[in-house]
Amino acid sequence: MEQQPNTLKYKHLGIYTQNENVVYMHEDCHVCISEGFEALTRIRISKASQTIVASLNIINSDMLLPNEIGLSDAAAQKLNITENDNLYVSHLEPIESLSHVRAKIYNQKLDYNAYHEIITDIVQGDYSNIHLSAFITACAGDRMDINEISFLTKAMIASGEQLNWDKNIVVDKHCIGGLPGNRTTPLVVAIMAAYGLTMPKTSSRAITSPAGTADTMEVLTNVTLSPEEIKAVVKKEGGCIVWGGTAQLSPADDVLIKIEKALDIDSEGQLIASVLSKKAAAGSTHVVIDIPVGETAKIRSMEMARKLKSHMETVGNAVGLNIKVVITDGTQPVGRGIGPALEAIDVLKVLKNEADAPIDLKERALLLAGELLELSGKVESGTGDQIAKQVLESGQALEKFIAICKAQGRFTLPVLSPFKIEIKAQKSGTLKRINNRKIAKLAKLSGAPQSKSAGVLLNVHLGEAIEENQLLYTLYAESKGELNYAMDYKNNHNDILTII
Amino acid sequence: MEQQPNTLKYKHLGIYTQNENVVYMHEDCHVCISEGFEALTRIRISKASQTIVASLNIINSDMLLPNEIGLSDAAAQKLNITENDNLYVSHLEPIESLSHVRAKIYNQKLDYNAYHEIITDIVQGDYSNIHLSAFITACAGDRMDINEISFLTKAMIASGEQLNWDKNIVVDKHCIGGLPGNRTTPLVVAIMAAYGLTMPKTSSRAITSPAGTADTMEVLTNVTLSPEEIKAVVKKEGGCIVWGGTAQLSPADDVLIKIEKALDIDSEGQLIASVLSKKAAAGSTHVVIDIPVGETAKIRSMEMARKLKSHMETVGNAVGLNIKVVITDGTQPVGRGIGPALEAIDVLKVLKNEADAPIDLKERALLLAGELLELSGKVESGTGDQIAKQVLESGQALEKFIAICKAQGRFTLPVLSPFKIEIKAQKSGTLKRINNRKIAKLAKLSGAPQSKSAGVLLNVHLGEAIEENQLLYTLYAESKGELNYAMDYKNNHNDILTII
Structure with missing residues (x-):
């Protein structure tokens, strides 16, 4: 078939750039010359009715012929490309918005x-x-x-799909991040679904933390499900714990979160819009929001927490949600593990009522589950906490959790990495302070959340009496390089844990 | 030579990405795996003592072997690379700032x-x-x-080089952009240098306009000179008109300007810092700033102009400059040409005192040259304008201008493009309004400033009586595609020129 003007033949180059759309054209390409395209010009590329925008890189080697065009893997996938497809390129019309x-x-x-x-x-x-x-x-x-x-x-x-569950009450919860290891979500979903409520939970991956709920759950089961698959899981088990990204709920959020991650910021407006848009798009009706407050948590003062609570409630009502905002203690990590696999281990210990299950994680999950039971109107005010405890301790929650994981495709036990270093106390005293940000940074440098089994396993809590040489925490990584990199950071920061 | 850990062999790929540093590594590369690098990770790449930061793209084809590394052309140039060089890659340490x-x-x-x-x-x-x-x-x-x-x-x-001219008085001028065709700088430099003052002028390329002074001067002479070459030109002729980028004066400005261009903004703080840092780094002591005010100029109201004038003067004094800020008429383009070559033609006509030289451009240049002569203390207050006029009309300025161009490497006459369309009046009336932004946009869409001979040649001025079918302006482009693209814009905007 003869090529039309502005049409080029696709050639596979095999360049992976995450989600960034890059287009490659030869410096002698007639379209570049006639259209006046330069490197980094953003241009529109179409195949039949599908269209994307990509940044131009100019090839001056034999990697491409002048009548050929290459795309980064992400761009090729979005256009559903096969080798030798003809692609049409054109100027990007001005972006009015x-x-x-x-x-x-x-x-x-x-x-x-x-x-x-x-x-x-x-x-x-x-x-x-x-x-x-x-x-x-x-x-x-x-x-x-x-x-x-x-x-x-x-x-x-x-901007995206909106789910409808054909239920009057659909419950949900969200924690305003910043507290390492605070993995209450899987526990709350298991309790609510075991009690007979509908809780189709979509979670994010980590924004600036060492693990999001989706990262942790991915250790135990599949979290990348289509909207149809999610519906089937929820119909069968009353609940799910999946990644919100592929469900196409509030897709703008996924784009914006990547930028916030690169900037290491999480502003109030974007935070509220991100959380509540996901909840509303997921079809939730009753939502409990947990705001942990602490010097090194994301929200550092009661004043900020109260303002955020008030704004969350106003915006929640404006978009038609029943909301209860709970302000909790954010002075130290919750549970022992920080990092996907380590947190998954904590969750399982609580569900199995094991003797060494982290009591703080359990209590926090029961508090939130209790609030949610009460907000839903299904139990009397003041009884939520006790009812949640009974569902958990009876083993019903564990049974429901395993059933949900299996419905999502698998139930896999977490495995720890062989690369680890134990960090011991250099003096005795009392553990006065844990810097949430620095301990999270340590877990991130060790590879979390990309390396599932990387992270920090805490052995101590605030206020504890510490002996010299006592084990404080263990660092896990999936490569020696990452372990060394985390150790460099640890050796340069002596205020991660403060013992006085 | 055996490779050290984290060392990879350079392979030339020939990918041009403007100034953006991109590094290419194979998905099976041992360094990627051991360091946990992912696509878009920003990593440090070193060759001996030279080092750059680049974004990683992952190759999954045979373009690279697992022990090889590729770089975008800009990155390779910054590291002074030759084929088979060994490059060392490492994690980017956290950017504290x-x-x-x-x-x-x-x-x-x-x-x-x-x-x-x-x-x-x-x-x-x-x-x-x-x-x-x-x-x-x-x-x-x-x-x-x-x-x-x-x-x-x-x-x-x-942040960059700072020039020192061993003179008590070094004059300079700057116009706060937004007014198409306002190319007074070459005229003022020629007049000042002809009068015996030192005026080493470094100019920017276009930020959001169809031409900066550097773009226009590049039609007539070389503007990319090293600091040593600039010194030689100024020593010989008393003045120069070069691009400020390669002179390494305020190099941060060149980086920031590209981002402002992509956003199409030019904020007050960045604007002042950009202008005054260039002036101070260039060793100027006495500076006249021109702020054109008009509804569709960059500065739209006298209130904004007065605020900017006051801030400019305060910051100027804080960094040790003698400053005079002049507020001028910004209601319409200055001269006839808009675009590098077209503006160069206007400049030459004024210097040659030709009968059809644009009178508005000449008068504005004389006003600024007069102010600068007076600010320098070399002429009495109130006489600057007349002295400037005499230097220009006597032909001394032309002679000096040609001498400066030759000292910069060449003196080339401008050439117009063969692709052009004449735009004629569809009705008679009076020309009531010229939209500076839209006429500039038209010149940009036709290819200016990248296409040197592209742009708009205006045939009319505000207040003029227009006959039906009279020539209003001519559009020039270097390709048919760009001419069509500009015409599309023209046909969709009927308020570029308003005839009532």
Whole structure:
């Protein structure tokens, strides 16, 4: 078939760039020359009715012929490409919604339509990392008022699939991160589903922490399920614990979270919109939000926590959710493990009522499950905690948890990594402080969450009397390089644990 | 020679990505696996004592062997690479100055040290586009106070070379952009140098406009000179008109300007720091700043202009410059040409005192040259304008201009492109309004400034009586595609010129 103008023949190059769309064209390519394309120009590439936007890299070797075009793996996948496909390339029409981003940079208030246009273009993949980072930054630091946060949340809900469970009550919970090891979600889902409530839980992967619930659950079962598969699991077992990304719920959130991760920020407006848009899109009706407060937690003061609680409740109501926000202790990690596999071990110990199960993780899960039972109206006020405890200690929750995992495709026991170093106390005293951020950083440097079995296994709690040479924690990694890298950090920071 | 751990053999791939550093490694590469590198991880790459930071792309084809490493052309050039060099790769240590960027995102004031650390890391190339965009955005929209703008300016001066001319008086001028065709700089330099003053002018390329002074001058002479070459030109002729980028003056500015261009913003703080850091680093002592004001100029109101004037003067004094800020008419383009070659033609016509030289461009250049003569103290107050006029009309300025161009390496006459379309009036009336932004956009879509001879040649001025079918302007492009693209825009915007 003869090539049309602006049409090039696809050649597979095998370049993996995560989610970033890159297009490769030869410097002598007639389209580049006639259209005036330069390296890093963002251009539109179409195959039949499918279209993506990609950044141009120019090839000046024999890797491509002048009439050929290459794509990064992610871009090729989005266009469903096969070798020798003809691709049509064209100028990217101006992205109109960037004028709203500029208005936001200049401190103007945006209305619903503006947020809707921005989020629609982001989901289409039209924004570069530069545009995304500017949008995130312009919305951070209290620059969105409460109405704008509601607009953003609604726009994010509208940007993806919305699930409908045909139930009057669909419960959910969320913890505003920052507390290493705080893996209550699998426990709460198991208790609620065992009690007969519907809890289709979609979780994120880690944003800036060593593990998100989805990362931890992936050790035990499959978390990447299609919306149809999720429906089947929930129909069968009343609950699920899956990654929210592939479910196409609030897809803008997944794009924005990557940028927030690169910046290592998590601003209030984006945080509220991220959490509540996922909940509403997942079809939840009754939601408990846990805000841990502590000097080194994400939320550092009661004042910030109360403000966030109030904003969460206002935006939650604006998007039609019944919300209860609980402020909890965030002064130290919860459970013993920090990192996907290590946290999965803690969860199983609590479910199995083992003697050495972390009591703090158990109590926190019961508190949240109790609040959720009460918010749902299914149990009397003041009885939630006790009912949750009974469901857990009777073994019903464990049974339900294993059933959910199996319905999601497998139930696998966690395995620890052979590369480990034990860190012991250099003096005796009392453990006065645990720096949540630094202990999380240590777990991240050791490879978590990408390396599932990497992380930190804590052996001590705040207020404990410590003997010299007592084991404080064990560092796990999947490679020697990562273990050394974490040790470098540990050796340069003597305030990860403070013993006085 | 045996390879050390973390050492890989360089292979040339021929991938051009402008200034972006990309590193390519095979998915089976032992370093990727042992270090836990993933696609888009930012890693450090060293050859002997030279080091850069690059984003990783993972190759899963036979383009590279597992023990080989590829680099984008820009990255290879920065490391001075030859085939088969051994390169050492390592984790990127945490970028400490990003904590200041986060503080700025959260609306905190930064001190000099914070700006200095940020700018140092930016010049080293440690920031990704995401980090750069967040820094730009966090500093935009009045988020820097006047002290912070001074700190940023000083940090930018300190980040690069600083020239010293061994003269008590070194003059300079700058126009706060936004006015298409306003190419007074070459005229002012020619007049000042002809009068015996020292004016070593370094200019930017276009940020968001169809041509910067450096783009226009590049049509007539070389503008990419080393600091040594610049010194030689100025010693010989008293003046130069070169691009500031390669001179390594305020190199952070060149990095930040690319991000501002992608965002299509130009915030007050960055603008002041950009302009004044270049002036101070270039060794200037007396500087005239021109701020054109108009509805569709960069500065839209007298109020904004007066605020900018006051901030410019404060920061200028803080960094040791004698400054005069002049507010001028910005309601329409200056001269006839918009685009590098078209503007170069206007400049030459004025210098040659040709009958059809654009009178508005000439008058504006004389105003600025007059102010600068007076600011320098070399002429009496009130006489600058007349003295400048005499230097220009006597032909001394032309002679000096040609001498400067030749000292910079060549004097080439501009050539126009064969691809052009004449735009005629569809009705008669009076030309009431010229939209500077839209006419600039038209010139950009036609290919300016990358295509030197592309742009718009205006045939009319504000207030002129227009006959039906009279020629309004001519569009020039270097390719048919670009001409069509500009025409599409023209056909969709009927308010580029308003005739009533």
